[in-house]
Amino acid sequence: MNIVLHMNRVLSFIGISMVLAAAICFLAARPALAMDVTKTPIVVELFTSQGCSSCPPADEILAELSQQKNILALSYSVDYWNYLGWKDTLAQPDCSLRQKKYNKSLGLGGVYTPQMIIQGRRDVIGSRADLVAKFIDQAKITVQATSAPEIKFVRRGDMMFLNISASALQNDAPATIWVIGYDFKKIVPIKKGELAGQVRTYHNVVQSIKRLGSWMGEETKLSLSQEDLGSGKYDAYAVLLQAPQTGPIITAAKLK
Numbered sequence: 001m002n003i004v005l006h007m008n009r010v011l012s013f014i015g016i017s018m019v020l021a022a023a024i025c026f027l028a029a030r031p032a033l034a035m036d037v038t039k040t041p042i043v044v045e046l047f048t049s050q051g052c053s054s055c056p057p058a059d060e061i062l063a064e065l066s067q068q069k070n071i072l073a074l075s076y077s078v079d080y081w082n083y084l085g086w087k088d089t090l091a092q093p094d095c096s097l098r099q100k101k102y103n104k105s106l107g108l109g110g111v112y113t114p115q116m117i118i119q120g121r122r123d124v125i126g127s128r129a130d131l132v133a134k135f136i137d138q139a140k141i142t143v144q145a146t147s148a149p150e151i152k153f154v155r156r157g158d159m160m161f162l163n164i165s166a167s168a169l170q171n172d173a174p175a176t177i178w179v180i181g182y183d184f185k186k187i188v189p190i191k192k193g194e195l196a197g198q199v200r201t202y203h204n205v206v207q208s209i210k211r212l213g214s215w216m217g218e219e220t221k222l223s224l225s226q227e228d229l230g231s232g233k234y235d236a237y238a239v240l241l242q243a244p245q246t247g248p249i250i251t252a253a254k255l256k
Helices: 002-029 056-065 093-105 129-145
Strands: 042-048 071-077 115-118 122-125 151-156 159-164 175-189 199-215 220-224 236-242 249-254
Touching (some): 042 129, 056 071, 056 199, 071 093, 093 199, 159 175, 175 220, 199 220
Parallel strands (some): 042 071
Antiparallel strands (some): 042 115, 115 122
C-alpha cells in the first residue's frame, strides 16, 4: 500500500513538471508582437477642436494612448472651427496647415475633426476606438519589419543634441526632420459653442512645429538651443523623421 501511494506521488510530480515545462515552452514560443515591443514609438496624431462636438470621445482615446509606452500620441488643435463663435484657446495655425498637408499627401478630399493619422500612413475618425486600435497594430507590424535609422535625442543643460544614424533612404527620397514641442495637459473651461459649459482636458497638446531640415540617409548630428525648438518652453519634445514631409513616418523619438 505504501509503495502504491509513493508511486502515485511520483507520477503526480512528473505530471506537474511536464505541465510547467510545456507552459514555459509555450510562453517562449510566443511572437514578439504579443509583448508589444517596437523599435520606435508608433506616432498617433489627432486633429481636434474645442468647437467640435464630435471631438471629446477622440480626445479621451488620445489621452489613453498618451499613457502607453510605445505610443507617441500628439494632439493638434486646429483653428478653422473658430468661425462658430468660440475661439479655440489652444488652436495653432501650424496645426491646421499640417492637417491640410496630410490630407493632400493621403489623397483625401478635405479636412475634418476628429481626424487621427496613424504613423503618417492612413487616417481614421478619431472616435472609432476599434479602428484606431486595428491600425496601430498594423503599424506595429510594419515598423517591426522595416529597417529604420536610430534616433538619439538628449538634453544637456540648456542644449539639446540630436543624432540620427545612417540608413538607406526610402524610395531614394530625402526625409524631413520635424521637432514637435508639446505640453502634457491643458484644462479648458469652454464658455461658448457646441461644448459650452464643459471643462475639457487635452493631453500632449502641440504648441510648436519646427522643420529642422532634411535627412539624406547619412549620419546627422545637430546641436539645438531652446530657440531652435520653438518660441517657448514646453513639457516635452518629439522628433519625427518623415518622408518626404507629411508622408509615412520613418521613425520617431521623444526627448530623454
